[in-house]
Amino acid sequence: MNPLSRFSINQMTVKQLALPELTEACVRLGVPAVGLWREPVAEYGLDATAKLVRDAGLSVTSLCRGGFLTATDEGDRARALEDNRAAIDEAATLGTDTLVMVSGGLPVGSRDLVAARERIADALSVLAPYAAERGVRLAIEPLHPMFASDRCVVSTLDQALDLAERFPADQVGVVVDTYHIWWDDRAPAAVARAGATGRIHSFQLADWTTPLPAGVLNGRGQLGDGAIDMREWRERVESAGWTGFIEVELFNDGLWARDGVEVLEETAGRFVDCAG
Amino acid sequence: MNPLSRFSINQMTVKQLALPELTEACVRLGVPAVGLWREPVAEYGLDATAKLVRDAGLSVTSLCRGGFLTATDEGDRARALEDNRAAIDEAATLGTDTLVMVSGGLPVGSRDLVAARERIADALSVLAPYAAERGVRLAIEPLHPMFASDRCVVSTLDQALDLAERFPADQVGVVVDTYHIWWDDRAPAAVARAGATGRIHSFQLADWTTPLPAGVLNGRGQLGDGAIDMREWRERVESAGWTGFIEVELFNDGLWARDGVEVLEETAGRFVDCAG
Numbered sequence: 001m002n003p004l005s006r007f008s009i010n011q012m013t014v015k016q017l018a019l020p021e022l023t024e025a026c027v028r029l030g031v032p033a034v035g036l037w038r039e040p041v042a043e044y045g046l047d048a049t050a051k052l053v054r055d056a057g058l059s060v061t062s063l064c065r066g067g068f069l070t071a072t073d074e075g076d077r078a079r080a081l082e083d084n085r086a087a088i089d090e091a092a093t094l095g096t097d098t099l100v101m102v103s104g105g106l107p108v109g110s111r112d113l114v115a116a117r118e119r120i121a122d123a124l125s126v127l128a129p130y131a132a133e134r135g136v137r138l139a140i141e142p143l144h145p146m147f148a149s150d151r152c153v154v155s156t157l158d159q160a161l162d163l164a165e166r167f168p169a170d171q172v173g174v175v176v177d178t179y180h181i182w183w184d185d186r187a188p189a190a191v192a193r194a195g196a197t198g199r200i201h202s203f204q205l206a207d208w209t210t211p212l213p214a215g216v217l218n219g220r221g222q223l224g225d226g227a228i229d230m231r232e233w234r235e236r237v238e239s240a241g242w243t244g245f246i247e248v249e250l251f252n253d254g255l256w257a258r259d260g261v262e263v264l265e266e267t268a269g270r271f272v273d274c275a276g
Numbered sequence: 277m278n279p280l281s282r283f284s285i286n287q288m289t290v291k292q293l294a295l296p297e298l299t300e301a302c303v304r305l306g307v308p309a310v311g312l313w314r315e316p317v318a319e320y321g322l323d324a325t326a327k328l329v330r331d332a333g334l335s336v337t338s339l340c341r342g343g344f345l346t347a348t349d350e351g352d353r354a355r356a357l358e359d360n361r362a363a364i365d366e367a368a369t370l371g372t373d374t375l376v377m378v379s380g381g382l383p384v385g386s387r388d389l390v391a392a393r394e395r396i397a398d399a400l401s402v403l404a405p406y407a408a409e410r411g412v413r414l415a416i417e418p419l420h421p422m423f424a425s426d427r428c429v430v431s432t433l434d435q436a437l438d439l440a441e442r443f444p445a446d447q448v449g450v451v452v453d454t455y456h457i458w459w460d461d462r463a464p465a466a467v468a469r470a471g472a473t474g475r476i477h478s479f480q481l482a483d484w485t486t487p488l489p490a491g492v493l494n495g496r497g498q499l500g501d502g503a504i505d506m507r508e509w510r511e512r513v514e515s516a517g518w519t520g521f522i523e524v525e526l527f528n529d530g531l532w533a534r535d536g537v538e539v540l541e542e543t544a545g546r547f548v549d550c551a552g
Contacts, residue, residue, distance in 0.1 A: 106503055111503055111504060111505040111508075112505075113459070113461070114461075117461075144421065144422065145420065145421050145422070145459040145460070146420065146421070146422040146488065146492070148458075148459035148484075148503075149459075149484055149486055149502070149503040150486045150487075153459075155459050155460070155461075156460075156461075159461055182424075183389070183421040183424035183425075183429075183431050184421070184431070184432075185389070185390075185393075185431075185432075185435055208424075208425055210425055210426045211426075211490065211491045211492075212422065212488070212490070212491065212492050213490055214487065214488070214489055214490040215487045215488065216422070216487075216488050216492060226425070227382055227387055227424075227425040228387060229387040229388075232387075
């Protein structure tokens with residue numbers, strides 16, 4: 001069996017590669033799937049990207065990202081919903097059934113996490129049926145608590161499930177990303193909870209390395225370089241019923257500064273060595 | 277009533293002040309209490325510091341810090357226990373009943389958080405009775421999950437309580453520090469749990485501001501500058517039974533670059549404005 005048969009490369013990991021370079025390299029290296037991001041897809045063209053990956057025979061495991069649903073201003077909320085509907089349409093066009101949702105942080109001047117989380121639920125009640133009509137599932141990604149104020153007020157897998165479980169499992173689920181939840185002693189039980197209710201919609205790997213860089217966004221470590229036991233997490237998530245692709249999504253200035261194909265080969269190798 | 281009657285300034289907040297400058301400014305400004313750190317105390321002299329704060333009529337609300345109990349190497353573990361016994365003795369000499377414990381991160385090359393947490397429990401079983409004989413309580417401080425690999429594998433208040441509750445409440449408790457737990461939707465219940473069992477041994481305030489600096493250690497925000505509702509947290513912790521001093525502990529390069537007395541005055545003012 002191809003040791004990469006479950007491997008999906010998230011486009012951000014090798015963002016220095018243009019889409020044709022990425023798809024060509026995936027085909028040559030036997031990488032069967034990619035996770036895409038809206039901005040580079042829009043840059044290359046939505047339909048052109050859909051054709052490119054389809055012709056290359058690649059699966060699209062997810063589109064990043066929808067979300068940012070915590071605004072209090074009515075105009076901002078309306079624009080956010082419109083942007084999420086567009087993201088859902090784009091996911092459908094790209095042939096992926098999973099839109100990753102990064103819920104959003106606290107509005108400027110607000111200190112009310114509870115109210116922000118409720119606004120996310122309100123928005124999901126509008127977006128989930130729209131997505132379902134287009135064959136797209138919304139995957140709520142809990143982000144590490146260090147992002148709670150400025151990016152995502154959903155900080156644990158249990159919180160994400162508390163939101164998702166208000167909706168049908170085929171409409172709203174969660175992303176299990178090792179980078180965000182590895183530290184949480186309740187995460188293993190939450191993975192089982194997500195699996196039992198069919199809510200695992202995406203599984204992503206990144207390692208935890210320190211020191212964190214300023215702003216902390218681009219410190220996601222290459223598999224094997226950090227504190228997370230990738231094989232243990234793969235076994236945990238698969239024991240919960242996950243049989244889909246496993247995306248490796250790294251934001252890392254060091255990796256972005258290198259040759260993209262070399263980084264893709266290294267990442268595929270690390271996937272086999274650390275999580276194969 | 278003096279609006280600062282419950283205020284304690286942690287020495288680290290104004291580390292640019294020598295101990296005599298700090299105590300003099302506290303007396304002049306009506307600040308009744310200080311939290312001390314071992315390194316500057318050792319630098320000024322343990323007995324000299326004890327006399328200085330005693331003569332100034334200041335309460336010492338805590339000593340930072342013991343801990344770092346996760347080593348696997350036997351020699352390292354023995355040295356850590358010895359260092360913690362010394363810290364306990366220093367706390368007793370300084371006249372504080374509370375030693376703050378920062379438990380320690382993962383040993384180099386280890387990815388086993390569960391085992392590391394067990395080694396902390398093993399060490400506490402040795403240190404807690406030693407501390408109790410000297411009238412000192414060990415206060416386990418959960419640190420923000422962004423420190424889980426390199427500083428403290430105890431990341432939530434519930435985890436800290438799971439450890440503390442293995443011991444008598446007058447021997448081992450927890451630190452409630454807003455900076456580390458503000459994001460956690462389970463923290464309010466954990467504060468109630470800690471209060472109900474008499475486990476709140478220290479209450480510290482710092483605000484959450486972004487972007488985080490490289491290394492993330494020195495990004496603790498001045499009260500009122502960030503995402504945390506200080507008054508809500510004070511009410512929450514006092515509702516759980518806390519009647520002691522409230523320490524403000526900020527690690528912040530910007531504050532350290534300014535005049536220390538000015539920062540102390542500002543911090544006292546923010547305490548009154550945001551948590552008074």
